Amino acid sequence: MQLAVLVIYLAALITPWLFVQHQHRTAYIMALVPAVLTIWFATHIPLVAGGEVLIHEYQWIPGLDISLTMVLDGLSLMFALLICGIGTLIVLYAGAYLKGNPAQNRFLVILLAFMGSMLGLVLADNLITLFVFWELTSITSYMLIGFNHQSAEARKAALQGLIVTVAGGLALLCGLVMLASIAGSYSIQEILGSSEALTEHPLFVGMLICLLLGAFTKSAQFPFHFWLPNAMAAPTPVSAYLHSATMVKAGIYLLARLQPELGESGLWTILLSSFGAMTMLTGAFMAVRSTDLKKLLAYSTIMALGTLTLLIGIGTETAMIAFAAYLLAHSLYKGALFMLAGIVDHEAGSRDVTLLGGLRKNLPLTAILVAVAALSLAGIPPLFGFVAKELLLESMLGGAFHSFIYVFVMVASIFVVTVASVIALRPFFGTFKAPKEKEKIHEPPIAMLAGPVVLVFLSLVAGIIPGTVGSWVTLPASTAVAGGVVEGYLALWHGLNLPLLLSGISIAVGLVLFKYWDAFRSRLQVLDPIIARGPERGYFWFMDAIVWVAEWQTRILQNGSMRNYLRTIVLVFVGLTGYTLLTRYQLHWNWDVNLYFHELVTVGILVAAAIAACITHSRLGSVAAMGAVGFSVALIFILFSAPDLGITQILVETLTVILLVLVLFRLPSFSNISTTRERIRDAIVALLVGVLIMFLIMITIDVQLFEPISGYMIENSYTLAHGRNIVNVILVDYRALDTLGEIFVLALAAMGVYAMIKFNPATSPGSNHYAGTLILGEKKLAEKDIIHSLEEIHQKMLEDQNIISAGAMKDRNDNDDDDEDDSPNSSYDEDRDHDDSQAAKRKAEEHDDDAENEDKEGKKS
């Protein structure tokens, strides 16, 4: 089974090469892969129907209890068959649908990758593996929905789907980890097999809510349903696949998978049935309001997903039988209907049912197929949808619920009949209406029709022989969901009973509603403002809130002040470490040390240098003082016989000073900006850190939590690692992985510095070959800023006050002062014309200059 998933990924991998040679025919070749897998899975039907569970074990990360073990039971098998079977048809369909699209290549790759992820999801036995595949389906479906990435709508829909499902995925991960920690295993089989009561555990409610958040977002349950209709922006094959067999069914799969273990909980029943019923009603109601074929179908999918959740929530045996049957029926007709909607859109040029009509003459086969599939959707015999619907109503009547759920189910089934009639009748009957010309509308190529034909045929066959389908496919699935053998059967004719009566009522009322559909819809327009305030509004509000919070916390935390960053980091460190220190350990005062004279001297230098660094008013001085601190530390290292550390310290200090000197030139001149209060505050922060570190060091001398590892290292350094220098042996052998990480960090830091300098246009490197030689070039003022003589200043003043005209003065100037260059003068004029305010500023400065000059002159004289 691992191979089955791998094969699909490999197929995705080689698709680009095949595409170069075979163009759109690649899809037909690629359809072989899921087709073969379908057959392979189908050969397992007898075995699984016999009650066996196939387990293929494969280790992945045994140390973390993560395996790639895959399990094939009734539920997995049904899903695998749907994924591969419908997948085959979808790939075929996509080959024709996207013919001539240059990006078809990319599409096939993502589609196959999506298929592989989905297959992995339903086969995985390990919770973490399941989660990995879960997220892979989110990511690949994001790329599929946003396939038409030039369209802003598609991008928005894709992002919305991604954010909703991935946010749910995060919750799911929490839920899965909690589940594993409660049940004591990551293996689903072991969890289901264990007899431990999960419901009593204090984490149970939190776990349940997290799991449900994951499943509900993925399966578009109310109030997260809004992303699914928007995902219609995807190409039709994607919609067909996402809605029928995959993606949205993943959440349902998870719920069904966990039902045996969690189904006993009352909370599970309540949450699932109420949210399921809500979703069902919302979907049905929104579907009736829509006119776009794909929207109609999308909302009816939401309705179906709600129904499935509701059935899992009911949890009786009949409900489990109904669940599997409904799932199969829905996958068959929904896949077909979506592909057919794509055909109508493709051929007639629109999918709005109000713009279409009378297409049955041009698209006879399509019309028949849509009609049959819609019968299944409406639940009319002898289609498989009818069987499923009967079972649904039966299990509803079997469960004891609040009456509103019955009402919801009835209203939903009435609406669905209306929706089915709209889909089946509106585009194909009545007077001809279509955006395209009548002559140009014709049946699509066989590859596009193949999918719907097969699926509709299966719906029909399954409806005629429900017993066989039931015992081979759906009952084993029901067994897996129920967690025990299910007694039951699937049949078209259950006898004259209440479900049949309800079914009849819903069909009749639904048809009446269809007759007045247009009027009904216009009545419902009153509700538009309320619907506009639905959960999707909440999504946008949430997204805005994220941006707002991000802005707010960036303003607070990333305020660009180095001092604030340091203070935040340091205070958090002091707070957390200090708290641990005070609560867990006793503070030690250990002054009882013998110091030699030379050690005292070194420490004295160290302290003096540190103080000097704090109080000096010159940057170079503080750099030098810090250097002195560093070298003193190196000296201490050497005194306490750690030559390697000493050498490293000296080298690092040297390079740090070099780097600082290089940076120093770039800094503005030294100035005192801080107030005294700020200085005192900073001093306190610094003292806090210092005192904390002092206590930490004292503690480390006295407290030993573990047996030190250095003994082992010293013993084995030469015998095992062939090195006498233990420091180096630790770096390159014992702790080589750490060092590897460190050199990567170093490389990244270097790249960061490089990027910061390089991508700043003012400092792009390579312009000055002699840069860094400490040979500073002459600072050159711009020519216009140079003032050559006192005369010039007077002249400018007069010009500014409009006492004389610039030109006249210039002439005089030329005559009076031959030595002087013309250019500063003229450029000044230009400048003044451009920017009066600048000129005014300069004038003010010149006033000062002037006064000074006059003072000097006065003194001279």
Add this chain to the structure above:
Amino acid sequence: MMKPGTIILYTAARFLVPLQLLFSVFLLLRGHNEPGGGFIAGLVAAGAFTLYLFTFGSAVTRDLMRVDPRNLIGIGLFIGMLSVFPAVFQGQAFLTAQWWPIMLPGGTEIKLSTPLIFDIGVYLTVVGATMTMIIALTEAEER
């Protein structure tokens, strides 16, 4: 070009830089048994190049290094990663040290090993990273 006042620096650099580089290789190779090792050796080499840089400028230093320091980072990381894998082919865990002692004709034994390869990777990365930063800073300094 060069100011007369830097003649001492100029002369000293010409003699010191080769010695420093040689010393860095010495530190690198003896690191397993005596104080030294890739990191320290890399810093010494970077110091040598920096001295050269301050004397002759970045263009000449780039010429001397022959390899762009940025590439040096990549080469260093690559060599470091290379040393990770030999153990896997022996069926051992990643990064397990492998030793291949070679007897030279003179009776001297040279111990080739993956830690040595790893140390060379560290050495090159340190030189590359430090020089990337310093050269970028100096080149950005003035125009």
